[in-house]
Amino acid sequence: MRSQPSQEASFDISSVIHQAVLNPHLDKEMLVKICDSSKRNGFGGLCTSLCHLSIARERLGSKGNTKLISVIAFPFGFIPTTNKIKEAEYAIEEGVEELDLVPNYFALKERNTELFAEEINQISELGVPVRVIIDSNIFFDSQQLAVAINASIDAGAHGIQLGNGFGPAITNTQTKNLSEIIKKRCSIKAVGGIKTFDHALGLAESGATFIGTSFGFEIIQELMKKD
Numbered sequence: 001m002r003s004q005p006s007q008e009a010s011f012d013i014s015s016v017i018h019q020a021v022l023n024p025h026l027d028k029e030m031l032v033k034i035c036d037s038s039k040r041n042g043f044g045g046l047c048t049s050l051c052h053l054s055i056a057r058e059r060l061g062s063k064g065n066t067k068l069i070s071v072i073a074f075p076f077g078f079i080p081t082t083n084k085i086k087e088a089e090y091a092i093e094e095g096v097e098e099l100d101l102v103p104n105y106f107a108l109k110e111r112n113t114e115l116f117a118e119e120i121n122q123i124s125e126l127g128v129p130v131r132v133i134i135d136s137n138i139f140f141d142s143q144q145l146a147v148a149i150n151a152s153i154d155a156g157a158h159g160i161q162l163g164n165g166f167g168p169a170i171t172n173t174q175t176k177n178l179s180e181i182i183k184k185r186c187s188i189k190a191v192g193g194i195k196t197f198d199h200a201l202g203l204a205e206s207g208a209t210f211i212g213t214s215f216g217f218e219i220i221q222e223l224m225k226k227d
Helices: 004-010 028-040 050-060 081-093 105-109 113-124 142-154 172-182 197-205 216-226
Strands: 017-021 045-048 067-072 098-101 130-134 159-162 187-191 210-213
Touching (some): 017 028, 017 216, 045 050, 050 067, 050 081, 081 098, 098 113, 105 113, 130 142, 130 187, 142 159, 142 172, 159 172, 172 197, 197 210, 197 216
Parallel strands (some): 017 045, 017 210, 045 067, 067 098, 130 159, 159 187, 187 210
């Protein structure tokens, strides 16, 4: 068995949490509260939609420990590349520091790896780090998953996001498998059903660099109770 206290002491949970703010029914008061709390807790990032960027940038202040991240073409990615580029350019103008991009899954399914990669490359060349969202639940073939990851990295992606928050909770096994394919060539963000500290810790031990969750504050509170 692992020594839980020592693991918790050495794991800086706040710095790896990317607080998700993607509720379409959020009001301004709640958005401001989440932004302020994310900054106060020292979260590694705050990921939100295009329409919330200006408020989020203002509340987070100058670029610091809590990076402002925007999703692009979320959640399905089935808009033209030109539209994705426009979304990315808008996000950059609003001061984002990273982009979480839903790629062209259709191109991938059609085995058009060149088209899949070209879109990622065009957005990566805009000058802001791009993380490609790979929904592991739709990849039943590990070889196909490896093709998607390798093409994304070769196209300039600085990270891979495993999961999109829909479907079953992300598992340690899925994260470990992804880590073995990536071989430390880029960062890994695990997303999906992460509501507890132990789940987050297990994913980090399995290779996740960042934890994407809308339960960041609950995880921090849980850890405080443990202490």
